Amino acid sequence: MERLASVLLSSVLSAGLYATMAYGLAVIYGVMRIINLAHAGLMMLAAYVTLALNTRFGLDPFLSLLVVAPLFFCFGVLLDLTLIRRLPQGGNAPSMQSLLLLFGLWLVLQNLAYVVWGGDTQAILTPYTMSSVPLLGERYGVPLLLVFGVSVLSLLGLNFMLRRSFLGRAIRAVTQNRDAALLSGVNAARISAVAFGLGTAFAAIAGTMLSTLYAFTPDFGRSFLLKAFCIIVLGGLESFTGVAIGALVLALIENLMAAYTSIPTSFQDAISFSLLVLVLVVAPTGLPALFRSFSRRAVAR
Amino acid sequence: MSSLRVEAIDVFYGDVQAVWNISFQVEAGEIVTLVGANGAGKTTTLRTLAGLLRPRAGHILFDGKDVAGLPANELVARGIVLIPEARQLWPGMSVRDNLEMGAYTRAARAERHRTMQSVLEMFPILQKRLTQNAGTLSGGEQQMCAIGRGLMARPRLLMLDEPALGLAPMLVRQVFAALKEINGRGVTLLLVEQNVQHALRLAHRAYVLETGRVTLEGTGAALMDDARVRQRFLGEAGL
Ligand SMILES: Nc1ncnc2c1ncn2[C@@H]1O[C@H](COP(=O)(O)OP(=O)(O)O)[C@@H](O)[C@H]1O
Ligand SMILES: [Mg+2]
Numbered sequence: 001m002e003r004l005a006s007v008l009l010s011s012v013l014s015a016g017l018y019a020t021m022a023y024g025l026a027v028i029y030g031v032m033r034i035i036n037l038a039h040a041g042l043m044m045l046a047a048y049v050t051l052a053l054n055t056r057f058g059l060d061p062f063l064s065l066l067v068v069a070p071l072f073f074c075f076g077v078l079l080d081l082t083l084i085r086r087l088p089q090g091g092n093a094p095s096m097q098s099l100l101l102l103f104g105l106w107l108v109l110q111n112l113a114y115v116v117w118g119g120d121t122q123a124i125l126t127p128y129t130m131s132s133v134p135l136l137g138e139r140y141g142v143p144l145l146l147v148f149g150v151s152v153l154s155l156l157g158l159n160f161m162l163r164r165s166f167l168g169r170a171i172r173a174v175t176q177n178r179d180a181a182l183l184s185g186v187n188a189a190r191i192s193a194v195a196f197g198l199g200t201a202f203a204a205i206a207g208t209m210l211s212t213l214y215a216f217t218p219d220f221g222r223s224f225l226l227k228a229f230c231i232i233v234l235g236g237l238e239s240f241t242g243v244a245i246g247a248l249v250l251a252l253i254e255n256l257m258a259a260y261t262s263i264p265t266s267f268q269d270a271i272s273f274s275l276l277v278l279v280l281v282v283a284p285t286g287l288p289a290l291f292r293s294f295s296r297r298a299v300a301r
Numbered sequence: 302m303s304s305l306r307v308e309a310i311d312v313f314y315g316d317v318q319a320v321w322n323i324s325f326q327v328e329a330g331e332i333v334t335l336v337g338a339n340g341a342g343k344t345t346t347l348r349t350l351a352g353l354l355r356p357r358a359g360h361i362l363f364d365g366k367d368v369a370g371l372p373a374n375e376l377v378a379r380g381i382v383l384i385p386e387a388r389q390l391w392p393g394m395s396v397r398d399n400l401e402m403g404a405y406t407r408a409a410r411a412e413r414h415r416t417m418q419s420v421l422e423m424f425p426i427l428q429k430r431l432t433q434n435a436g437t438l439s440g441g442e443q444q445m446c447a448i449g450r451g452l453m454a455r456p457r458l459l460m461l462d463e464p465a466l467g468l469a470p471m472l473v474r475q476v477f478a479a480l481k482e483i484n485g486r487g488v489t490l491l492l493v494e495q496n497v498q499h500a501l502r503l504a505h506r507a508y509v510l511e512t513g514r515v516t517l518e519g520t521g522a523a524l525m526d527d528a529r530v531r532q533r534f535l536g537e538a539g540l
Binding site for chain 1: 372378392398402403409
């Protein structure tokens with residue numbers, strides 16, 4: 001019983017990070033209908049920027065978020081103004097051009113990192129990297145708890161912004177019905193730039209947090225991109241709660257596997273990938289849609 | 302009050318032409334209706350006037366200035382507002398947020414509390430639904446919310462694409478009464494409607510569209526008496 005409780009706690013803790021990671025993809029997809037394949041590259045780049053701020057200025061990685069997040073927001077806006085905006089517009093599915101462009105961007109970022117920082121494995125060490133606190137009979141690393149706290153704060157902040165500000169509501173309006181947003185006077189190009197900035201900032205927040213938990217190289221982020229895909233396929237791309245549910249489901253499955261089976265943790269990626277395939281076969285429109293059709297059938301009965 | 306002059310516009314979807322050399326005008330303070338069968342090009346025309354589509358040729362003069370090809374948000378700021386076919390509300394946003402988002406442009410936003418009040422006076426049922434998600438409204442309530450959202454933008458020219466579609470007769474009458482009231486407040490109206498009888502009765506003037514071309518025009522009353530119109534749209538058997 002105690003074991004199950006700690007599995008649940010671990011799942012919730014990783015779900016926060018997963019949701020932050022996936023939300024960056026979801027907000028971009030919602031507004032622009034493109035899949036940001038460069039997401040992993042942006043997470044990796046943020047990890048290196050965090051490292052640089054840490055070694056140069058001794059800045060704590062969590063504090064450096066105050067610099068990294070706005071910096072990457074601007075970078076994202078710049079990417080939109082210079083590159084993404086030139087893609088053919090319209091259409092309800094991501095275009096081949098957008099996939100190729102963003103995949104190419106990922107490769108460029110990766111190679112840039114090789115040139116600037118080399119291929120050696122890097123890690124960020126803080127005074128609390130090795131400390132842990134006991135919870136429910138297990139010990140949890142302080143960085144992991146901080147990551148959870150920051151994730152929850154940034155998601156709540158984003159949610160508040162999306163619900164309360166005119167800009168945030170414009171983002172939701174474009175996501176829910178683009179034409180109606182245009183007809184209300186929303187400047188779609190501006191909202192797209194903001195959305196790509198936000199998505200990039202969330203990739204960076206996730207990347208910075210990952211850098212406090214894992215060592216990294218310029219190839220870093222690939223397996224996390226896979227997890228993010230898995231989450232958005234599970235939860236659907238269009239709702240906040242969907243992303244949260246997807247993140248929790250993935251984290252639960254990973255933690256249950258680790259606790260109750262002898263599958264080594266190095267197979268975790270295989271688990272999320274199998275899950276991705278499974279969901280695509282069983283519920284291609286995502287779990288929320290599946291639940292909705294179940295409850296509709298139940299009501300109809 | 303604002304006037305609209307459409308001069309010989311052609312509109313294409315890719316390589317397929319949907320609107321051929323259409324011209325018509327809406328004088329300041331008028332109610333004008335475009336009638337025509339399914340696929341005649343009514344929606345295409347309105348979406349072009351609203352800036353969602355670009356005409357390949359022709360001019361669109363709004364209060365004398367050519368606005369053809371301007372983006373939708375620019376046109377809304379100038380007072381051209383379209384209430385689109387099938388409502389197009391934001392289903393996951395509350396009725397209040399739907400209405401408030403209608404007042405997105407700078408000028409409309411400054412006035413939004415006052416406009417909201419007059420919208421709620423026109424459609425009291427919305428007052429009770431303010432905190433509900435728009436996706437949970439009935440068809441009639443959705444149409445009122447859509448009209449309300451359009452009014453929140455403080456339009457000078459209000460265009461409506463089949464506002465009575467799928468509504469029960471009593472609601473149709475309520476919607477048309479609201480349109481008359483809106484026009485009475487000085488808003489120029491361009492109405493597309495399948496309910497030809499109601500539309501012709503309300504409108505000062507009307508144009509008939511067939512396969513992307515204007516084939517007839519006249520006052521509402523004159524078209525109501527036109528044999529071709531009676532036969533095609535008012536369900537009278539031909540001789
Ligand atoms: N998105 C589209 N892509 C291609 N053709 C379209 C599209 N929308 C409408 N059409 C075509 O344009 C013509 C006019 O359609 P529409 O303007 O919707 O007519 P109406 O509103 O009068 O029913 C029709 O032949 C229709 O098939
Ligand atoms: Mg139509």
